[in-house]
Amino acid sequence: MSTLANIKIIKTFLNKYDISPSKKFGQNYLIDEYKLNSILSNINITKNDIVLEIGPGMGIFTYEFCKYAKKVYLIEIDQSLKEVLTKVLENYSNYEIFWEDATKFDYSKIKEQKIKVFSSLPYNSAKKIIMNLLESTLDWTELHFILQKEVVESYISTPPKADFLANYIRLFGKPRIEFVLSPKSFYPEPKVYSAYMTVVRDDEYKDYNRRLLASYIKYAFSEPRKKVKNNLRKIILDLRHIPSEILDKRPSELMLQDWVRIFKGSI
Secondary structure: OOOOOOHHHHHHHHHHOOOOOOOOOOOOEEOOHHHHHHHHHHHOOOOOOEEEEEOOOOOOOHHHHHHHOOEEEEEOOOHHHHHHHHHHOOOOOOEEEEOOOOOOOOHHHOOOOOEEEEEEOOOOOHHHHHHHHHOOOOOEEEEEEEEEHHHHHHHOOOOOOOOHHHHHHHOOEEEEEEEEEOHHHEEOOOOOOEEEEEEEEOOOOOOOOHHHHHHHHHHHOOOOOOOHHHHHOOOOOOOOOOOHHHHOOOHHHOOHHHHHHHHHHOO
16 A cells, blocks of 8 residues: 555445444544655655654554554554554554553653654644653654644744743744644534644753753743733742743743743842
8 A cells, every 4th residue: 555644445444343433532543645655754764763753643643653664553542443553553563552541651662762652642642742752751752643633833832922832842942833634634524623733852851851941931921911020029039030021021021041030030
C-alpha cells in the first residue's frame, strides 16, 4: 500500500478488526494524503533518526516513520488497536510500543537522544500530554503536533495577547504554525479546524528551574485582568527587586524575558 491516509482503507480496517474511532481517546484519523506527505516532508526523517509517536492509532503515520527511521517508539493507551497496529507494522521490527497513558508516561524509559516527536493530539488531553512531555527528561530536538486550531493559536500567541501556554512552551522551544487542516481531512470529521505546529528545541532557559518558573506564570494568569503585582504578591513576599514597569502590566502583556526577570527578582 502507498499510504494509509485513505478513507476506504481506514473503513476497511475498522470493519475487519471490529473497532470504532474512540471519542474518549479523541481518535480522528487523517485521510488527506497531501497533508500527510506535507507533514512527513517537514519532519524529514532519515535513517539515523529516532522518532517518538504519541497516540499512533491505526498507524497512519507510524507506517511511514518505520520506513525511514532508525527506531520508532510508540505510546498508545487504546489496547483495542493492538491487532490492527501489529498488522500494519508486520513488515517492520524497528519499533517499540508502550501501551500506556501519555499524560502520565515515564519518559525515563526511553534512553535514546535527539528524538523527533510527533503526535496528532486528542483535544481533551493535549495540554496534559504536552506538559508531561516538556517536564520530562526526554532528549527531544523537534516537536510536531496536530492540534485544535485554537489551541495552536494560543501556543504561538504573543504580547499583548500572550497566554500561559505561549509562555510555557517558549521555555523549551520556538513554536510555529505550519498550516491549517479542515475537518474534511479526518475521519470521522471533528467539529473544529486543526492545525499542524512545530517546536524547535531551544535551551536558552535550561539553567532555570523551568517548572517553578512556569508555576509563577500560571499563577499570574489565574486572574489575567489584574496587574501582575496584584497576582504575584500572594506568592512572592518581597517585590522590591522586580522592576515596576513589569509589575504594573497585565500578564498577557509580558514577554518571556519579563517572566525570567520576575523569577530572578524573587529568589
